[in-house]
Amino acid sequence: MKKIEAIVRHYKLEDVKNALTAKGIVGLTVSEVRGFGRQRGHKEQYRGAEYTVDFLPKVKLEVVVNDADVDGAVDIISQAARTGKVGDGKIFITPLEQVIRIRTGESGAEAI
Amino acid sequence: MTRRFYWTALLTVFLSGLPMVSAVAQEAETAVPASEISPADTAWMLTSSALVLMMTAPGLAMFYGGLVRKKNVLGVFMQCMFLMGLMSIVWALWGYSFAFSGTNPYFGDFDAVLLKGVLPTWDAATETSLVPAHGTIPKLLFVIYQGMFFIITPALICGAFAERMKFSTMCVFMVLWGTFVYCPVAHWVWSENGWLLAGDFAAIDFAGGTVVHITSGVSALVCALLIGKRLGFGQEPMPPHNLTYTTLGAALLWVGWFGFNAGSELMATPRAVNAFASTHLAASAGLLAWSVAEWVARGKPSVLGASSGAVAGLVCITPAAGAVDPLWGMVLGLAAGFVCYFACTTIKNKFGYDDSLDAFGVHGVGGTLGAILTGVFATKAASNGSFSGLIDGNAVQVRNQIVGVGASVLIAVIGSIVLLKILDAVMGLRVAQDDEVQGLDLSQHGEEGYIFY
Numbered sequence: 001m002k003k004i005e006a007i008v009r010h011y012k013l014e015d016v017k018n019a020l021t022a023k024g025i026v027g028l029t030v031s032e033v034r035g036f037g038r039q040r041g042h043k044e045q046y047r048g049a050e051y052t053v054d055f056l057p058k059v060k061l062e063v064v065v066n067d068a069d070v071d072g073a074v075d076i077i078s079q080a081a082r083t084g085k086v087g088d089g090k091i092f093i094t095p096l097e098q099v100i101r102i103r104t105g106e107s108g109a110e111a112i
Numbered sequence: 113m114t115r116r117f118y119w120t121a122l123l124t125v126f127l128s129g130l131p132m133v134s135a136v137a138q139e140a141e142t143a144v145p146a147s148e149i150s151p152a153d154t155a156w157m158l159t160s161s162a163l164v165l166m167m168t169a170p171g172l173a174m175f176y177g178g179l180v181r182k183k184n185v186l187g188v189f190m191q192c193m194f195l196m197g198l199m200s201i202v203w204a205l206w207g208y209s210f211a212f213s214g215t216n217p218y219f220g221d222f223d224a225v226l227l228k229g230v231l232p233t234w235d236a237a238t239e240t241s242l243v244p245a246h247g248t249i250p251k252l253l254f255v256i257y258q259g260m261f262f263i264i265t266p267a268l269i270c271g272a273f274a275e276r277m278k279f280s281t282m283c284v285f286m287v288l289w290g291t292f293v294y295c296p297v298a299h300w301v302w303s304e305n306g307w308l309l310a311g312d313f314a315a316i317d318f319a320g321g322t323v324v325h326i327t328s329g330v331s332a333l334v335c336a337l338l339i340g341k342r343l344g345f346g347q348e349p350m351p352p353h354n355l356t357y358t359t360l361g362a363a364l365l366w367v368g369w370f371g372f373n374a375g376s377e378l379m380a381t382p383r384a385v386n387a388f389a390s391t392h393l394a395a396s397a398g399l400l401a402w403s404v405a406e407w408v409a410r411g412k413p414s415v416l417g418a419s420s421g422a423v424a425g426l427v428c429i430t431p432a433a434g435a436v437d438p439l440w441g442m443v444l445g446l447a448a449g450f451v452c453y454f455a456c457t458t459i460k461n462k463f464g465y466d467d468s469l470d471a472f473g474v475h476g477v478g479g480t481l482g483a484i485l486t487g488v489f490a491t492k493a494a495s496n497g498s499f500s501g502l503i504d505g506n507a508v509q510v511r512n513q514i515v516g517v518g519a520s521v522l523i524a525v526i527g528s529i530v531l532l533k534i535l536d537a538v539m540g541l542r543v544a545q546d547d548e549v550q551g552l553d554l555s556q557h558g559e560e561g562y563i564f565y
Contacts, residue, residue: 044351046179046416047470048457051349 001096001112002070004063007033007089008081013059019080020063025073027112029062039087058089064096064112142251143233143242150248156380157253163371164260168192168267171368175361175423176271179469182353183551184275185561191270191279195286196263202287203259210295211258217307220299230255247378257375258298265294265324271469272332273339273541275350276548279556281539285531293331293527297520298323308516315516316490316499316509318387319376321431321483322520329476330521333467334528339541341466343548355416362419366395369426373433383496387433390441390494391426397442398425401449417453420474424452427478428485435490435499444485448478480517487513 008016017028034055041054065073074091082088101111173192177185199207206225213229214221224230230251232241246254266286273282300308301317308315308322317323342350352358373391377384402421403413425445429436432444456473467473487510490501500506535541542548547555554560 045410045412045414046351047420048461049350051351 001099001109002065002067003094003096004065004070004073004077005092005094006061006063006077006081007035007058007091008061008077009083009087009089010057010059012081012083012088013061016061016077016080019076020073023072023076025063025065025069025076027063031060031062033058033060037087037090056087064099066109066112142246143244145235145238145240146232146243147240149243149245149250150379153248153379154250154253156384157249157257157375157378160371160375161253161257161260163368164257164264164375165196165368167365167368167372168196168260168264171361171364172264172267173361174357175365175419176274176358176469178354178357178359178361179271179352180274181350181551182562183553185353185553186557186559187279187552188270188274189561190557191282192267194279194283195267195270198283198286199263199266199290200259202290203255203262207262207290207295208255208258210291211262211298212303214299214303215305217305217311218300219296220303227252227255249378254378257378258302261298261320261324261372262290262294265320265328266290268324268328268471268475269332269335271471272336272467274468275552276342276542277335277339278540278543279552281535281541284539285535288531288535289331289527292531293327293524294323296523297327300519301516308512308519313512313515315483315512316435316486316501317431317483317516318434318486319373319430321427321479321486322516325427325430325475325479326483326517326520327524329472329474329479330524331528332471333465333476334525335532336465336467336472338529338532338536342468343545345466346464352416359415359419362422366422366426369395369430373426373430377434381496383434383494383498386437386494389438390436390444391429391433393438393442394425394429394445394448395422396425397445398422398428398449398452401425401446402453403449405450405453420456420470421449421453424448424474424478427452427475428482430479431483432486432489435486435495435501437491437494440489444482444489447485448481451481452478480521483513483517484510487511 006016013030020028034057036054036056039056041052041056044051044053063073070093074093077091098107099111100107169189169192173189176192177188180188204227206222208227209222209224210220212220213223230244232243235242244251266289269289270282300306301315301323302309307313308317315322369391370388374384374388377387399418399422402417402424406417407413425448428444428448429441432441436444452474455477456470460467460470460473486501488502490499490509491504492500501509532541543552543555
């Protein structure tokens with residue numbers, strides 16, 4: 001089992017979700033995050049004060065899949081979230097030790 | 113120079129003391145049967161009083177509250193709300209008396225403490241209430257209306273020490289400041305015997321350019337300097353946390369200002385209409401001026417700039433509202449938009465003081481500009497014969513306006529320094545460093561502004 005974490009643009013979230021569910025990958029957790037990579041921040045001015053905003057808002061989505069589905073899921077996310085411009089985001093993949101469904105107590109692949 | 117001026121002034125007090133006995137006698141005769149009070153004027157002044165109260169909260173509370181960081185939003189709201197309660201009580205107990213009673217041209221006295229001489233009395237002979245009147249309205253209405261000014265003026269100062277002043281010290285400071293700075297200036301400018309109302313130095317201050325904006329704006333600068341900068345000022349970003357509040361607050365201030373300026377006529381007359389119209393056009397011109405200045409200098413017009421410009425225009429027209437015609441009002445607003453923009457950006461950055469929400473840059477600078485320009489553009493036509501300025505051939509009015517500004521600045525600076533030094537020694541002005549980092553909402557009030565579950 002692997003956990004895929006993808007940082008994507010806000011307006012791409014819906015496309016990514018639709019693409020994943022269309023391929024049968026369901027179950028997503030989404031959170032608002034801020035950060036920076038290669039995309040540069042912007043400047044804001046309030047009366048006389050000027051601030052550089054380095055941390056830009058993005059959406060982080062987390063999805064857990066079986067090892068066999070990882071490559072497919074990564075392709076789907078990459079394609080759906082890509083614009084080709086700096087700031088499209090990143091995908092991180094980590095091994096996952098255990099998954100448990102609270103309602104039934106199922107664990108492992110059955111709980112995904 | 114100043115000292116000599118004051119001695120002359122003091123001498124005048126003693127010389128003018130004698131004929132006042134008859135004035136007191138006349139005062140007592142101003143009570144009239146309730147039926148002689150003007151219903152129209154009373155209706156307008158009740159409305160105006162409510163409008164001016166609205167300027168402090170939600171108006172100013174939102175305008176200022178949006179500009180601070182979110183950990184201090186309740187700190188600002190509380191300062192505004194609490195002052196509504198605190199200053200109103202002080203006003204009824206002794207503030208009104210200190211500002212408006214007595215025959216001395218410099219200071220009020222205790223004649224009207226606890227609303228003495230303000231409330232109606234029962235006349236058994238005629239079976240009616242005798243209502244003490246101020247012009248055509250009940251004196252009690254005048255007291256309430258002026259009390260609203262006594263609330264917003266100290267609240268304006270809060271912008272200078274936002275995000276760091278100890279709440280308890282602020283409360284004591286405002287009571288003392290209201291008593292020893294606001295009341296004397298209100299007395300000079302608006303009480304029957306004030307030295308700036310009539311006589312050699314008669315200055316025009318229709319709705320409080322000196323009384324409200326210069327005293328608060330200048331005291332704000334003193335506060336910013338004596339209390340010191342916020343922790344991390346200039347090093348860490350301190351952007352406004354919610355400019356939607358600020359914009360709505362500015363809009364509420366704009367509406368409330370009609371009560372402030374047009375209400376200062378104390379009657380529903382053509383001059384009140386003039387004040388309303390010139391107030392509106394000054395706000396509009398100020399909004400455009402600040403926005404254009406930003407557009408040219410920085411490439412984008414900002415919402416904060418538009419809101420600030422409107423307020424700057426409103427501040428500037430305050431002393432002039434019932435004295436200049438609306439087209440000159442437009443000019444005053446335009447001038448305020450540009451000048452206050454410059455004060456809040458270039459000047460503030462150059463000197464590096466932390467007037468956090470620009471109470472001085474808008475109210476001190478805009479108020480001074482307005483007071484002087486009033487002496488230039490006042491006309492008899494606009495003011496029903498009461499005022500005339502430079503363009504009406506009365507050049508000496510400009511001098512009088514400058515004297516009025518100078519006297520207000522002087523008492524505001526001295527009064528604020530003395531009060532702050534005393535309070536610093538007795539109570540301390542700032543919250544502890546940890547409390548400032550944590551934010552005033554939690555450290556001063558034990559609450560948070562935003563809890564979203």
